[in-house]
Amino acid sequence: MLNLKASQVKFNQISKFLMRKIYFIYFLFMLNGLFAQKKDKLYPITAYEKVWQEKNSDVRLKLIKSIWLEDSTFEDPSASIKGSVALNNVINEFYKKYPDAVLTSGAKVVKDNYVTWDWKILDGTSKLVMSGRDFARLNGKGQVSKIIGFWDREVTPSDSDILKNIETENYKVVAKYYECLFKTRDFDSMAKLIEEGAVYNQATGLPYGGTYVGFAEWTKMFAKSTEFFDLQIEKEPTYFSDASKNEVIIYFTINCKAKKSGKNLSVPISEHFDLKNGKITAIRAFYFDTKQFAEFLKSKK
Template identity: 80%
Template structure:
């Protein structure tokens, strides 16, 4: 009898390992995609795991579709032709996979590091990847301080401080261009497009009806000076007012600026659907 139980236990373990392996297959292919230097060969690989509406987002790009992903990687190898990419163990939870990675040069010197989060569709394909760069690895302290001294960084940092810490809407309003656009995902209970800071404040008030928020991880700032764009990455800890449940959610917010003022904000939640369901769920 013990032998039978043991055999059943082994079958169960094999089943669990097989499920994990199946979920990791698209990630294995995705990593091969990044290691492939030939653009045509790479695109063929991408098409095996990537859909037309699959998205990739990191501090350097926010794109949709396989051709666009291939172009991102082409641009990466133009900058780092001899780059060597390594990755750590994968953490699998439901249809989500996360892992750390590093990029080394030909002399084994660290260029940058970070962490990727992938959402799978359960059919062997990737529906979304969000990449977070480790600023402590990617930028030196002096470079970070230098970036924070730029006008655009200052404006976004002041906005973040006013919204999440001091709640000083008067100070915030001076940072916002008249008619600036704030775009929230349509699936959220406070989703929609808000024009002008007065409308923004109504959106803030509406969102506060659904959850209490704490900043779990302070933002990391990135900028594309040529586009007058600043991107911040941070993690929020929310407590839903309907259910009392809590949820951690990584977020990136994209800011467009002009003449030292914010003209548009677009937040991206790691999983908008999960966040919307969390806010609407009851006890």
């Protein structure tokens, strides 16, 4: 009888131990499930952060399409867009302004299908450029439905800083154009700087004067000009800018040798560039004395 009671007690102890172990394993299983669920829910956010860190536009667009629907939206103080291509364009413009930017982000807070986190943008010298907080709504299927970004105004670039950045980028575009046209004759690289349908207004008094629309027409004008003279740069350009109007003006001097007469003439030139989103949309050329230059090109003596 005593042995039976002892066996019963031992059985109860073993049962309790096993039940505790089962409950503990079940708890771990549930906890792991919750972590896995959170991890899966955060996948589109992790991918979204990689999107912003990717500087190759084509690679980035493929990644965007994996988490972004055509009716997904993005809003912040600088943009309000819908669709994957539009988001890619926003990021392209961002890297034009901040080519050395490094993005970092904080811990994610998840509630139902909503996620929020803070972020910072540093420049190439680790100086804080701006910071803020994003709020994302997910669709529960591994994709982002909407993201709203808020900027910390204390570190957001001032209007003057923004204009300065635009001015710097515009200078780079115009300087590259000048190099392609007058030094390397690299029209393939130049074409990438020109907006589709861009207008070149060449002085009408010149043999190749007129209005040329589209880069293909520009190249015809450039080719025609070489029928009349050869040139060397006599004075490198001086740059002026009004970033608020997206305008750059350069003043430089060329030394021309007319092909008909063999004579030389020093010609000061001013070219006015209109730009938009990092591309040239229009050029207007002005000559110190257009009439004198035209007669010089046509003269046979």
